[in-house]
Amino acid sequence: MNRRSLALSLRVIASLTALLFSGCLAAFPDNDPLPVQQACLITTEGAIPVTLEMAKSPQQRSRGLMEREYLAPDAGMLFVYRDQRRADHGFWMYRTLIPLDIAYLDHDGIIRAIRQMPPCPQAQGRDCPTYPAGVPFYRALEMNHGFFESRGIEEGDRLSLEPSDCR
Incomplete structure (x- = not known):
């Protein structure tokens, strides 16, 4: 695998990880203080x-x-x-x-x-x-x-x- 392919693969993995993590955060209850x-x-x-x-x-x-x-x-x-x-x-x-x-x-x-x-x-x-x-x-x-x-x-x-x- 060349450097450009490796860099592209790492960016794709990082993007997918960020997307997955943001979806997990949405599953947690809202803990913001209430008025x-x-x-x-x-x-x-x-x-x-x-x-x-x-x-x-x-x-x-x-x-x-x-x-x-x-x-x-x-x-x-x-x-x-x-x-x-x-x-x-x-x-x-x-x-x-x-x-x-x-x-x-x-x-x-x-x-x-x-x-x-x-x-x-x-x-x-x-x-x-x-x-x-x-x-x-x-x-x-x-x-x-x-x-x-x-x-x-x-x-x-x-x-x-x-x-x-x-x-």
Whole structure:
């Protein structure tokens, strides 16, 4: 093989390797940080401030809080849907390491249901239970286990994304 053929072969191999590698990167989940928003939960006792990561795209919602080892005490993730989800739509805890509580919210941010979700240690997602809302919803709010109960937050309370409500 002459030098020109060898150089051409190496360029082709390098190009194919780069193409293959870029395809592999596309298979990894999106780990970019999500937008964060200050919000509050409005109860009869007042406003409880929270810091929320906003999961709006299908990829962001699919990733959720998977593989997190820690969630700050007043932090959570808000799953936002454009269209109403059915009552049988639920969440699961596959590859989620911390216990969570989830509040299902209507279009106005009113909490319609709260569920507890322990981590699922199973190796396969199909072996993890789902936690259906039991009510139609537009948003779902995941917080650390015990967050809602310890602060007296219950069905009928409201999540507000308006800073003026959170004073």
